[in-house]
Amino acid sequence: MNKQQIPVIVLAGFLGSGKTTLLNHLLHRSGGSRIGAIVNDFGSIEIDAMSVAGQLGDSTVSLGNGCLCCAVDAGELDEYLDRLARPSAGIDVIVIEASGLAEPQELVKMLLASENPHIVYGGLVEVVDAAEFDATRGRHPELDRHLGIADLVVVNKTDRVPDEERERILGVVRGLAGRAAVVAASFGRVDVELFFDRAPVGERVGQLSFDDLRDFDEPRDLDHPSDLDAPLDHEADGDHEADGDHHDHLHSAYESLSFTSEAPMEPRSLMALLDSRPEGLYRIKGYVDFGAADPRNRYLVHAVGRFLRFYPQPWAPAEPRLTQLVLIGSGIDVRTLEKELEACRTYAPQADEHGMWGVLRYVQEPDDHPDDQPAGRPDAQR
Numbered sequence: 618m619n620k621q622q623i624p625v626i627v628l629a630g631f632l633g634s635g636k637t638t639l640l641n642h643l644l645h646r647s648g649g650s651r652i653g654a655i656v657n658d659f660g661s662i663e664i665d666a667m668s669v670a671g672q673l674g675d676s677t678v679s680l681g682n683g684c685l686c687c688a689v690d691a692g693e694l695d696e697y698l699d700r701l702a703r704p705s706a707g708i709d710v711i712v713i714e715a716s717g718l719a720e721p722q723e724l725v726k727m728l729l730a731s732e733n734p735h736i737v738y739g740g741l742v743e744v745v746d747a748a749e750f751d752a753t754r755g756r757h758p759e760l761d762r763h764l765g766i767a768d769l770v771v772v773n774k775t776d777r778v779p780d781e782e783r784e785r786i787l788g789v790v791r792g793l794a795g796r797a798a799v800v801a802a803s804f805g806r807v808d809v810e811l812f813f814d815r816a817p818v819g820e821r822v823g824q825l826s827f828d829d830l831r832d833f834d835e836p837r838d839l840d841h842p843s844d845l846d847a848p849l850d851h852e853a854d855g856d857h858e859a860d861g862d863h864h865d866h867l868h869s870a871y872e873s874l875s876f877t878s879e880a881p882m883e884p885r886s887l888m889a890l891l892d893s894r895p896e897g898l899y900r901i902k903g904y905v906d907f908g909a910a911d912p913r914n915r916y917l918v919h920a921v922g923r924f925l926r927f928y929p930q931p932w933a934p935a936e937p938r939l940t941q942l943v944l945i946g947s948g949i950d951v952r953t954l955e956k957e958l959e960a961c962r963t964y965a966p967q968a969d970e971h972g973m974w975g976v977l978r979y980v981q982e983p984d985d986h987p988d989d990q991p992a993g994r995p996d997a998q999r
């Protein structure tokens with residue numbers, strides 16, 4: 618392996634499993650290594666990119682609005698890799714955070730097909746949400762396949778399951794993960810050395826070749842032998858969408874709504890909407906402005922399945938007061954949802970004295986969420 622080559626690690630895992638949290642952990646603990654991050658948001662508002670610590674200036678790039686595996690062409694990815702990998706950027710390792718609905722093997726193929734001489738594929742890390750593991754597997758059995766091609770699996774959110782349950786899940790994951798190392802974590806706190814040590818080893822047993830990845834393709838590839846013959850070419854051309862056949866990708870069953878409002882949200886109405894959210898609405902993330910109900914803070918919100926949390930964060934001095942939400946789900950009625958959100962907007966200048974109680978029920982103790990503090994926003998008021 619060329620010593621100058623920068624390893625590129627793909628960080629994947631289902632919606633809300635903790636990829637951004639893990640990436641932030643790596644960024645906080647990277648020591649002398651400089652990490653370049655490419656963040657792929659599924660929604661058109663780039664919440665994940667905004668949540669990456671300090672947004673990292675020129676060492677973070679964001680590829681929004683669709684899964685990197687399809688909607689963003691390989692040419693665009695190459696352009697960003699070029700930017701991060703040029704020697705003047707001084708980057709030691711690049712991490713691509715895939716969207717929670719991406720097909721990781723497609724990303725790995727893109728990297729293996731890249732002709733950029735400065736990079737080398739550094740492995741696939743899959744993050745698993747221990748608390749949602751059984752339910753997610755039940756809905757998407759194909760996710761087992763993703764574990765089968767991983768180099769490292771992080772079974773995250775182990776704080777949310779009892780010890781015996783954690784051991785059972787680790788056992789199942791080990792069975793599915795084949796040759797990959799499997800580690801348990803909470804809030805993505807993995808041993809960074811382990812993470813980076815794994816990345817640069819080019820000849821490591823277990824790292825997949827292009828041919829290996831073909832074996833993991835769905836049966837459609839067997840029905841279309843030409844797909845097997847030509848993937849390198851069409852991806853290298855940046856014509857990743859050309860076959861138009863992504864119906865079996867995870868994201869084909871999901872829809873997303875990106876909602877922005879300059880008018881603050883009325884806390885009681887928003888909570889009524891969130892508390893009665895439909896089953897299919899699996900993931901919500903973004904920032905809420907509750908206006909006069911709490912003029913000092915914006916509220917980072919995360920919903921993953923039935924889990925819901927708000928994290929108040931002081932507004933930065935010049936920050937525009939906006940609500941920006943991305944909602945992702947399967948079988949959801951996006952238009953109705955949008956209307957319901959619009960109905961939560963308020964123009965009332967006065968705070969309703971107890972209006973925030975419903976929100977505060979879901980505010981987490983700061984200690985439980987170490988890597989998502991406003992430290993990533995140096996200009997925030999403390």
Ligand SMILES: Nc1nc2c(ncn2[C@@H]2O[C@H](COP(=O)(O)OP(=O)(O)OP(=O)(O)O)[C@@H](O)[C@H]2O)c(=O)[nH]1
Nearest residue numbers: 631632633634635636637638717773774803804919
């Ligand atoms: N209790 C608990 N919560 C966690 C843990 N890791 C992440 N979370 C929370 O889970 C939510 C989703 O975490 P993210 O890191 O945004 O997940 P993600 O995989 O990047 O999400 P998508 O990009 O939407 O797929 C946030 O509220 C996190 O604070 C953990 O280990 N334990």
